[in-house]
Amino acid sequence: MTEPWTPALSIREVAGRCRLNLGGYVHGEGTTLQEAADDLVRRLLALAMSLRSGAGFRVSPEVPGVDLRWFEFLYELGAIAARGEDIRDRVFERAA
Numbered sequence: 001m002t003e004p005w006t007p008a009l010s011i012r013e014v015a016g017r018c019r020l021n022l023g024g025y026v027h028g029e030g031t032t033l034q035e036a037a038d039d040l041v042r043r044l045l046a047l048a049m050s051l052r053s054g055a056g057f058r059v060s061p062e063v064p065g066v067d068l069r070w071f072e073f074l075y076e077l078g079a080i081a082a083r084g085e086d087i088r089d090r091v092f093e094r095a096a
Helices: 033-053 069-082
Strands: 009-014 017-022 026-030
Touching: 017 033, 026 033, 033 069
Parallel strands: none
Antiparallel strands: 009 017, 017 026
């Protein structure tokens, strides 16, 4: 069995703030690394729960080659959250 796919996580400073970027599709910002991580988790949860609810979301045709593993990843995060668990371990597992 292969390891579950996790998008690459990068960090950089933008205008004096910390930005965490997950796979080039979702980012979190804050004055500290912790604030940026919290913001990233909030954004991921919103996407994951939207996908799980059936409301879904649109992918713009201008976005070339959306990686379908993203949808699997988001669905997995939604399942973790639906069980009442914290998604942080899954999101940041490769960064540890």
